[in-house]
Amino acid sequence: DTTLYGRLNVSMDYVDDGVDSSHQLASNSSRLGVRGSEDLGMGLRGVFQIEAALQGNEGRAFDGSNLTARNTYVGLAGGFGELRIGKHDTPYKLSTLRLNFFADTLGDMHHVAAQTGNNANNFYRRNDNTLIYMTPDFGGMQFMASYTTDLVDDTPNNNPDANDTNAFSLAGVFSQGPMYVAVAYEQNNNFGVGGEDQQAWKVGGTYQIADLTLAAMYENIDDGQDDRDAFHLGARYSFGQAYLMASYTFADELTTDNGAKMYALGGGFNFSRRTGIYAVYALADNDDAGRYGLTGSGKGKGVGAVVAGEDVSGFQIGVTHNF
Template sequence: MLKKYSSPHFRRLAYAIALSLPVCSTAVAEPFTFYGKLNVSYQYADEGEGRFSDLKSNSSRLGVKGEVALQDNLTAFYLLEWQVDLADLSGDDNIKSRNQYVGLRGNWGEVSLGRQDTALKMAQGKLDQFNDLEGDIKNLWRGENRPGDTITYRSPKWQDLRFTGTFIAGEKDGPSSYSTSLTYGDAGLKSQPWYLVVANDSNVEGYDIQRLGGQYKLDNWVIGAMAQRQKRESDGDSRKGWLLSSAYTLQQLGLKLQYQELEQDWSLSAGVDYPLAKQVKLYAFVTRQDKQELPDKDWLGLGLEFRF
């Protein structure tokens, strides 16, 4: 029974978690929190080469995070997160690195070093109503990057304004790149009913990107909009796109609709969420994607998400 869990990646993950466990009982702060999100859907798909059904793990993840208070109002923090596949992959392919960094926080903001979502990616907040599913904005737009070799600075909030900057070191002879964002309001739409963002990538993964977006909550409605311009550095190819998203709470049901466009390419998604508990929900979605140079694609899915 133990043989199938003996891959080097699994042993390293288990060792990292086990190594952190003793700290929990000795430190005054909370240096260790184990968390995860498990998301699996059964999908009926037509991706241009025939129809088929499939079970898919949608960016399921496990992680550990923590922080320790230091002197002079400083706090040291870390996060280690891995993507796991509950449906298809096994062995070494089952575990992939996600955000993994260490940093310091003070009255001046926070600095983190490691592998991390860029400032532009983080700044989208919850504008993408179909994040991690087939309607995820990454399936049409560039800019959803999580590079290594990053240094990220996040300022404290000034009158609901916050600046975030990511510096990505160039490897060997490669150029360095940058990602920045300026946000206003509350990305979770809890302390404030609005959220605005302007963000920019400079030669990140070979693209220059400008992104402008906003989201507003009114009673049971949440309405969002985003525009993007992306230019490929290698040949100067430039494309523009926009997105509209909405969500409506009807008793216990969460109804969602999202349309995204990039020049002549587009994606349309509709879905419904049904919470079974605070951490568990059932959901269903349908997505159609139309790209000019590829066959049309359609997905119909029913899934379960568990957070802890």
């Protein structure tokens, strides 16, 4: 029971960082993986996944790929839930994926949420050196917890002390009828600029009304020196094989006047369950000292903020194909 699977998501982008603009071709979280499972008896299953990123580097769409760049683990599943060991998205990240209608596009909510404005991307993480445990589904409710031995290097004689840069992440999600709710907390120790512990928590969810799905989220990130609030609102409307979507993401200032608002508009058409095309427009409207860009998520290349306070925007058309 071994499956070779993958996804290609390639787009042509027109981006402007307020100083310069370009049209760029990008691979957006494209991947190639192998996964499988084995029935071990006693209600247990062995599971594994190896997932490569088909990603770009330094202005190229496909380059520097890494065979284990994405979630790569071996694990054990059973009535107790599932335990995985390897490299994995954190529960914090996993819990709100379904709120992120613009995932892997210029409008990805994590360009403003999950970050502290200098593209530090501290709370949208796939961590190596990680154990993750997921409970079974309890009537729509599920809990997840992960522990990372070290975010940088977990061998002895590192600086700071071995395992000091460890991390943990917790999430609870609840799904019932049209409603989905997630609460999550994450702590990255010794990971701030001055070696502070960083932490974040968020609560969010989606609600479906016929063909319309609404999303909302609140998040607080404390980088060890200051903290900031962020809000996200999203809507997605499906009609047949087509869909339209819009979102608004706001981050308050962390220090003086360095917040931002991001607006995103998009739509797409799915030829089949496997293949679709889409178009997205997004704008990050920075405060005077804000440096949020359209980057820091699964969006390839994206566009960063090179000068504080400048608006950063982009339009992309893309194609996705799963196999």
